[in-house]
Amino acid sequence: MKIVIAGSGEVGTHLAKLLSNEEQDITVVDSDGEKLSMLDSNYNLLTFKGSPTSFSTLRQAGVEDCDLFIAVTPFETRNIIACAIAKSLGASKTVARIDNYEFKDPANHDFFVHIGADDMIYPEYLAAIEIIQALRHNWVRHWFELHNGELILVGVKLRDNAPLKGMQLKELGMTEHSFHVAAIKRNHETIIPGGHDRLEVNDIVYFMTTREHVDSLVALCGKTQRKIRDVLIMGGSRIAIRLCAMAGDEFNFKIMDMDRDRCLVLSEKCPDATIINADARDTDALLDAGITDM
Template identity: 30%
Template sequence: MKVIICGAGQVGFNIARHLANENNDVTVIDRSPELISKIRNSLDVHAIVGYASHPDLLEQAGARDADMIIAVTLFDEVNMVACQVAHSLFDVPTKIARVRAQNYLQPTWRELFSREHLPIDVIISPEIEVARAAIRRLKVPGAFDMIPFVGDRVQVVGVRLDEDCPVLDTPLRQLTELFPDLNILVAGILRADKVIVPGGDDQLLAGDNIYFVAEKNHVRRALNVFGHEEEEARRIIIVGGGNVGLFIAEQLLAENPKIQIKIIELDQERATFVAERLPKAVVLHGDALDLEIQREANVAGTETIIAVTNDDKVNILASTLAKQQGCSWAITLINNQEFGPLTASVGIDAYVEPRQTTVSGILQHMRKGRIRSLHSLAGGRAEVIEAVALDTSPLVGKPLRDIRLPAGIVVGAIVQDDQVVVPRGGTVIRPGDTVVMFTRADMIRKVEELFSVKLEYF
């Protein structure tokens, strides 16, 4: 596939890295010579210095025969114009743009991005995606991550195993014997910076971060099995009243008007605006790193703090201070990917990384075959994929024990005849079934082939 990426920042760089690793023909455009130099020195892609919306630059990048343009510069208007130029002058089939300003995305203006006006096929809004990711983590207390699939009937849940986890050192095959009516499958283990797709003889160790796949109504019991019995929060403090914090508060209050939400916002004007928008929330004007402000917000009596300012250090420190004062759970926004692995050591329970949520949203539209949805995990080292099994797929018609799936791929769940099935060795996938798979990143091409129309695979 031939792809043009406009913007060489964190998101553009990581998309380019993903696609280049999968042998796509990738060209990156950015006006920063420094960023383009970094791209050239790090990745096997073409890189051009210039303005991504200029027709001559897009032509130089190969827009006349490109399959897709992904516009993720820092400027919404540049992203939108680049897609317009790619459509009007070069007839690029698929156009994806990152749009941050919520003014463009209000339902009133939904026709703006139609083919007749600004022809953008997919809008990626990092702020909304980040807010939704934080809410998902909030709804599964005890988990550091949760991704819904198949209309939220199947959930992939990430949880850390502590020393008191009751199933440590237990071979995974024994979990089925110990809990025969528990509809889950441990699909991935993150251990010592390595992604493991486990077999039945693998054991769980203290300190492991694991991902399990489960039918939604089995998640709470599964968390208990892994040593997490936290209750869903009813009292929440949000640090940061920007677009992310405001969206989180609006969604939570819309779903449960009885929930108690307090928002700490440093900017006086913004605090006043948020207070007017959210009459059912308490808005405090002040510095979230000020202990007096935290005490005024009653962090000691709060179940969860969600820190979503634009400053990683403020988010981390505010969360840490709140935990020290007795707050039970901390969810933190981290923009610098280097900070993510350090959060657990300072008491932060879950973090949201905008780069990963944005990359996941874009990659979903890159995958071949009948892939409906995907989510990138572990810094891009693994993916969970939802796809439809075709008649020609080698997955169809045989018991899973007889299908020699490559190492690094596991079937986590199947939706069959409107029922969620967590597969065992004798499970048979049928044409039209929806399949949720966990895979290491290096096996993505194999997964795509499993769901393509071609027969040749093994």
């Protein structure tokens, strides 16, 4: 697959590393030659110096016949314009990084598709979803929902008291159960299991099941499900703001930030959260925030 990435910042660099390791045909476009040199010398990809919103730059980068164009510069307007240009030049699919949650609204999807941005990536939104899932399902390491949530894939670390400990999968197949063991991660090695593989303590086991049966895995893995209500967030980042907005009143959030002006902004954007103007390294401030009661 031929992929062109516009932007060599943290997100663009991370994507380029991952995709180059998968032996995809990657080209990274950016106006910062120093960042491109680092990528070019360390990874199996091509780089092109120039503006991601330049028709001539994108033509020379080979956008006309690319399968995927991803714009992840720090500026959402530039990303959307870059996608519009790439689409007009012939890119099969375009994706833009954005910072505005309103752009993710399904009601606005057709508008952005019309101008050439097929899909949107909102990193703060994705991070907030991950955090909410981790708070809701704190007994799992990984939680993935497939087919609109009809299938659930969870990665769970087996405790020493897990009833599944020491069981071979062929033995498990003789019992009545409502899940499938899809993979086992053991000592940094991923195992696609067969009937003779045995589940061991500290394995991270990936189970595929349905939503109505996922809770049955808690006890089988030696875990307990805790109901979390009080959450202390260190730093009033955009992720913290999006998290408070998306979680509603499901959790009691306290946000600690040492910047007084930032705290004033947080009090407006997160009206239901308790805002604490203090240094997170201050032990007394943490005690005053009630961290011992969480």
